Amino acid sequence: MTPKPRVVLDAAALARSVRRIAHEIAERSDGASTVVLVGVVRRGAFLAERIAAELARTSQIQVPVGTLDISSYRDDGKGAPGDPRLLARDIPFVLDGKRVVLVDDVLYTGRTVRAALDALSDLGRAESIQLAVLVDRGERELPIRADYVGKNIEAPAGQRVYVRLSEVDGADAVIIGNGK
Amino acid sequence: MTRLPKIDLVSIEDLELPEIERIFALADGFAAALDRGETLSAANGLVMATLFYEPSTRTRLSFESAMHRLGGAVISSADMNASSAAKGESLADTARIVSAYADLIVLRHPHDGAARVAADYAACPIINAGDGSREHPTQTLCDLFILRRKKGKLKGLTVALCGDLKFGRTVHSLIYALARFGANILAVPTAGMDVPDYVLARLAAERHYSFSTVTMDELKTLAGGLDALYLTPSAPHQMALFTGDVPLDKIPAAEPPASLDAFYVTRLQKERIAATQPRPGEYVRFDARALKGHRAQEAVVMHPLPRTGELAYELDSDPRAVYFEQAAAGVPVRMAIIAWLLEHKRDAHRVSPAAAETARITAEPAPRCANANCITRFEGAYLHPRFKLARAADRGLLALRCDFCERELRVEFVGHARSHRYYRYDENLYGYVHNWIAEGSLAVFDSVKQAEENGYEPYKRGPQREVMNDAEIATAVESLADQVIADVQDLTNVSIVGVVSHGAMLAVRIRDQIAAKSGVRPPAAALDVYNPGATVVALDGGDAFAVQDRALVIVDDVINSGWTVQRAMNALWQRGRPATVKLAVLIDRGHRALPIRPNYVGKSIPTSRTDRVQVRLAPPDSGLKHHAHDRVMIYSMLEAAKSPQDAR
CATH class of the missing domain: 3.40.50.2020 (Rossmann fold)
Structure with missing residues (x-):
């Protein structure tokens, strides 16, 4: 018998998670003007925008936001091998010396993050790169960890974690469901 | 054997201001001669090769037309493709070989700094017709030429640059050149398409130059005749006003310009924006209303063309719309560049001001340029890194600017190859580093670990x-x-x-x-x-x-x-x-x-x-x-x- 999809974060809880991540970033950056956000396309990019809006609203910190599409750096055969010319990105600032916060929706094997670190280190010499994720579902295959986590959840292998965002999916939620 | 002096035009910075003035004087003459229908023969017997690794119609045709108008001949390859060339022949070899066939090479290439590489290896002069997102100096000359022609001067003009100020290579070259000629710039970027930080930093460091950035709405207020330009202090990123030494947030707003002399509108560079990116804000659109205010009475409207909707067709009949003249100027200006080269003796030895103070870093490990689109990343088999010392904002970092793509590399640890000591960089070391580069003994390191793996010891250690x-x-x-x-x-x-x-x-x-x-x-x-x-x-x-x-x-x-x-x-x-x-x-x-x-x-x-x-x-x-x-x-x-x- 397959379990029913269940909601692990509803819209309100998701919003709280984003607020808390923004708050922690503000606290740990200690007013540094060198913080920048880079969202992993696609949902990470929208989360980065939300975190930036939250930082502007509650902490009066204006943080530049860029996006990174690492599909060409992936190692699962879905993209071409890492050719920086193929890297789709919109990072309208120089990374050198910046404290980059990489934003993604789900942290799972760590392979996306590794690819993103590769891409970012190709693009410039950031002072540091931190990782913010809405959901950490564990089961890491690489020695990657997140600095800011919205929610830790345990999802059995074979199940998928879906992050739904109103910008793309019409509503906000995190759902555990069966793989398609 | 080339019949022209080996003078390359890679960057607008390669030309001194009097040289630019001379090219403009020649272009005036050619424009008049073309009007009169004269047949010219100054370039008789010369052969120009056009090497375009990226498609372009306007630039290529105007170069070829200019050469034909001067009585010269043109050779070109139908299908230069960067990816096929990358697999086969190096850019250096191609440049060397083609320079045996031609007296002059016009190059367009997708990688930043490619024109500098070709210039280093070709026996004949190289004219850069656009390399990556870096420079396009002949377009800049055309822009300056038409502006000077319409306004009679460049110094003191106020030019509003509107639209995509982030990707457009023509606009960056133009900004540097306007700054050198002492014109005032008013940036009006579409949301998210601001002038990049490195352009601003370089203007501040090298020319102590800064300019105001306003939104399209603010520009309309300005053009509507108000005395003051309203800049919202809550959005400091919108006011790119600074000098080299003062932190961004402490700088007073610059005086808004009293009137505008020119609008320079750019096209949205769709091909340089990935499809998956969030769409930038609504693009600027210029129509008759934008030109109504009395501050804009005398302002000419320029555009590098092709237009994609940002210029209303109703403007075409307005005498202030000069973009077709601007495009037409491509031929006389490019004729003038060729004629200017002919004015020099064949064996003229000229070190361009931009190439004068570069340092080749010989110590191992050699630093790598941080720009992923830099030509050194693609032709690394034979290209040695070459950097200039730059001025870093942070006292604790050594700034080196790549001589090919101009990208700045910031270094935390430096080493002296002869004594095998490494140091955490500090501004006090600047003089030493300068000498070490001269004697070929500067090493740079990403980390202490890298320094020690290369056999370097710390300069001094505590207990x-x-x-x-x-x-x-x-x-x-x-x-x-x-x-x-x-x-x-x-x-x-x-x-x-x-x-x-x-x-x-x-x-x-x-x-x-x-x-x-x-x-x-x-x-x-x-x-x-x-x-x-x-x-x-x-x-x-x-x-x-x-x-x-x-x-x-x-x-x-x-x-x-x-x-x-x-x-x-x-x-x-x-x-x-x-x-x-x-x-x-x-x-x-x-x-x-x-x-x-x-x-x-x-x-x-x-x-x-x-x-x-x-x-x-x-x-x-x-x-x-x-x-x-x-x-x-x-x-x-x-x-x-x-x-x-x-x-x-």
Whole structure:
């Protein structure tokens, strides 16, 4: 018998998670003007925008936001091998010396993050790169960890974690469901 | 053999202002001659080659037309393609060979700095017709020419630059040139398409030049005749007003210009924006209403064309719309460039102002340009890195500007190759570094680890203390082996990779411990992350070390920032896709700069940022039981001039 999809974060809880991540970033950056956000396309990019809006609203910190599409750096055969010319990105600032916060929706094997670190280190010499994720579902295959986590959840292998965002999916939620 | 002097036009900065004026005077003459229908023959017998690795209609046709109008001939290749060229012939070889066929080469290329490379290798002059997102100097000359023609001068003009100010290479060249001629700039970017930071930083550092940025709405207010330009102080990124020495947020707003002389509108560079990116804000649109205010009475409207909706067709009949004249000026201006070259003696020796003070960095390891689209990333087989010393905003970083693509590289650790000492860079070292470049002994390092792996010692060290002795190291190694055995389900699938040099020595020790405890002897390899090409050498001799689908354990002596581990993973991924990667370190000293966490740790040792943790291990041939000289020491690195607390 397959379990029913269940909601692990509803819209309100998701919003709280984003607020808390923004708050922690503000606290740990200690007013540094060198913080920048880079969202992993696609949902990470929208989360980065939300975190930036939250930082502007509650902490009066204006943080530049860029996006990174690492599909060409992936190692699962879905993209071409890492050719920086193929890297789709919109990072309208120089990374050198910046404290980059990489934003993604789900942290799972760590392979996306590794690819993103590769891409970012190709693009410039950031002072540091931190990782913010809405959901950490564990089961890491690489020695990657997140600095800011919205929610830790345990999802059995074979199940998928879906992050739904109103910008793309019409509503906000995190759902555990069966793989398609 | 070329009949023209070897004078290259790679950047607008290659031309002195009087030289630009001379080209304009020649262009005036040619424009008049073309109007009169004269037949010219100044370039009779000359051959121009057009090498376009990227499509262009306007630039190419106007160059070819200019050469024909001057009585010269044109040769060109129908299909230069950057990717096919990358597989086959180098740009240097192509430039060299084509320069034997032609007196002049016009080059367009997708990679930043390509024109500088071609100029270095071709025997004949190279004219840059656009390289990557860098420069397009002849377009800039056309823009300046038409502006000067319409306004009678360049100095003191106020020019509003509107639209995509981020990707457009023409607009960056134009900004530098307007700054040099003493014109005022008013930037009006579409949301998210601001002038990049590096352009602003360079203007501030080299020309002490700054300009105001306003929104389209603010520009309309300005054009509507108000005396003051309203700049919202709550959005400081919208006011790019600064000088070299004052922090951004403390600078008073510049006086808004009293009137506008020109609008320069750019096209949205759709091809340089990925389809997946969020759409930029609504693009500017210019119509008759935008030109109504009395401040804009005299303002001409310019555009590099082609237009994609940002210029209303109703403007075409307005006498202030000069974009078609601007496009037409392409031919006389390019004729003038060729004629200007002919005015010089064939053996004229001229060092362009832009090429005068470059330094070739000869010491190993050579730094790599940080720009992923830099030509040195693609033609690295023969291109030596070449940098200029630049002025960094941060006193603790050495700034080097790539001579090919102009991208700045910021360096924290520098070394002197003769004394084999390394230093954390500080502004007080600037003079020394200058001399070291001159004598070819400057080395730059990403990290202390890289410096020490290259045999460099710290300039000075403070008192040392021992934090682990031989017995403690042996216990930690045994514990690491136990942790691996307990964690991994199938030891036969495990391979161990040590980071050169101490990580590799530890990898062998851990592997031997695993073999002694479990009976399974995993293959081991040494990975040299700082070697160009990041070599992986199997430590058991024989078979190549397999990465694909293996459960890898990366071993290093000390984890600090995590950059070494990131590089190690990057190097391993070039060789295959491992099933899993675990990280084992003898010592975790904290201060992580990356989201990386070791899976197995021998010992955690809290340290201060300026501490150096040094692991000393007896060489492997001295036998498993006799590691009496194994030590882990901590010492503080002394700064050249300031207290360690001030270090970044």
